[in-house]
Amino acid sequence: MSSTxxxxxxxxxxxxxxxxxxxxxxxxxxHARAGNLLGAVGAIVxxxxxxxxxxxxxxxxxxxxxxxxxxxxxxxxxxxxxxxxPQLVALFNGVGGLAAAVVALLELSxxxxxxxxxxxxxAMTAFTILVGTVSFAGSMLTFAKLQELMTSRPxxxxxxxxxxxxxxxxxLALAVxxxxxxxVWIGIALGIVGLALGVLLVLPVGGADVPIVISxxxxxxxxxxxxxxxxxxxxxxxxxxTLVGASGTILTKLMAAxxxxxxxxxxFGALKGxxxxxxx
Amino acid sequence: xxxxxxxxxxxxxxxxxxxxxISKVSTTLHTPLMSGANAIHGIILVGAILVTGxxxxxxxxxxxxxAVVLASINMVGGxxxxxxxxxxxxxxxxxxxxxxxx
Numbered sequence: 001m002s003s004t005x006x007x008x009x010x011x012x013x014x015x016x017x018x019x020x021x022x023x024x025x026x027x028x029x030x031h032a033r034a035g036n037l038l039g040a041v042g043a044i045v046x047x048x049x050x051x052x053x054x055x056x057x058x059x060x061x062x063x064x065x066x067x068x069x070x071x072x073x074x075x076x077x078x079x080x081x082x083x084x085x086p087q088l089v090a091l092f093n094g095v096g097g098l099a100a101a102v103v104a105l106l107e108l109s110x111x112x113x114x115x116x117x118x119x120x121x122x123a124m125t126a127f128t129i130l131v132g133t134v135s136f137a138g139s140m141l142t143f144a145k146l147q148e149l150m151t152s153r154p155x156x157x158x159x160x161x162x163x164x165x166x167x168x169x170x171x172l173a174l175a176v177x178x179x180x181x182x183x184v185w186i187g188i189a190l191g192i193v194g195l196a197l198g199v200l201l202v203l204p205v206g207g208a209d210v211p212i213v214i215s216x217x218x219x220x221x222x223x224x225x226x227x228x229x230x231x232x233x234x235x236x237x238x239x240x241x242t243l244v245g246a247s248g249t250i251l252t253k254l255m256a257a258x259x260x261x262x263x264x265x266x267x268f269g270a271l272k273g274x275x276x277x278x279x280x
Numbered sequence: 281x282x283x284x285x286x287x288x289x290x291x292x293x294x295x296x297x298x299x300x301x302i303s304k305v306s307t308t309l310h311t312p313l314m315s316g317a318n319a320i321h322g323i324i325l326v327g328a329i330l331v332t333g334x335x336x337x338x339x340x341x342x343x344x345x346x347a348v349v350l351a352s353i354n355m356v357g358g359x360x361x362x363x364x365x366x367x368x369x370x371x372x373x374x375x376x377x378x379x380x381x382x
């Protein structure tokens with residue numbers, strides 16, 4: 001956003017550096033806790049800055065909404081049992097993905113009817129809606145599996161690969177429509193297909209492999225945030241999201257390698273006929 | 281350099297930084313690192329605040345506020361739960377205590 005003042009851009013740059021150092025710290029046992037704190041500081045500074053950077057209306061409802069989310073987040077994070085932490089991370093990741101999808105839908109609803117929107121912006125908006133909803137639905141399903149609200153065994157039914165393929169084709173078609181003929185209801189339809197895709201993606205994965213899927217969906221959410229940053233013209237979203245997308249992808253590979261498996265095998269192994277627990 | 285090119289440059293360089301910066305993570309830190317990275321993408325809260333702050337009608341306002349709540353849960357909850365995970369490490373390694381404020 002060229003209208004963003006220079007001092008704001010400088011603060012966003014400092015926040016982006018905080019995120020890089022946070023990931024660096026989190027990679028070493030000695031500095032992990034300090035790294036996490038630095039990441040939190042960067043995030044809080046970025047959030048405070050945005051209130052001064054732009055003419056934000058509806059200030060009171062927004063502050064109340066932040067307070068509500070903060071209370072829910074803190075209570076969830078403090079009450080959770082140590083053994084339930086992976087599914088809590090999945091929940092947090094899911095709501096983040098849904099938030100990104102809603103932001104993109106609102107941006108789309110703001111842009112329809114004006115005409116002459118840059119096609120690439122619309123493509124990024126479609127990407128955020130689709131991948132954000134995939135991440136949300138997938139994360140909720142991983143939560144259900146780990147919390148044993150449903151069977152943690154791979155769920156397979158005849159026609160699942162066909163349904164999965166159809167959902168992908170449908171999603172791509174709707175994404176093209178968002179770009180060529182932007183309308184809000186097409187964006188919503190794209191989000192609904194995204195929800196179905198997220199469910200179909202995670203159903204065939206066995207319980208023991210679920211943490212790796214959470215890591216993969218985490219990387220997905222990172223990329224949706226990056227795309228959202230491009231659409232909104234916000235550098236801290238672009239850098240923060242991309243960092244998580246890239247490091248999350250590598251982390252997923254490392255986690256799979258630690259189990260002696262490949263990511264493709266974990267995601268699609270059950271579809272090829274073998275059990276996801278025994279393969280590899 | 282045109283503006284899309286600037287964005288593309290930032291994007292590509294960030295990918296390499298993101299890969300490079302965590303490439304030496306030890307196996308015990310996989311879950312806290314995932315959780316910390318999860319908290320960082322809670323920065324979508326900034327985007328949620330922006331779209332809600334510019335909402336033109338009640339529908340946009342309501343959905344914007346929902347996004348703000350969800351993103352706050354992601355960001356705040358993410359950092360707090362990561363800290364709790366890492367407390368388990370500091371208890372086993374008291375030397376790391378000097379790094380914390382508590």
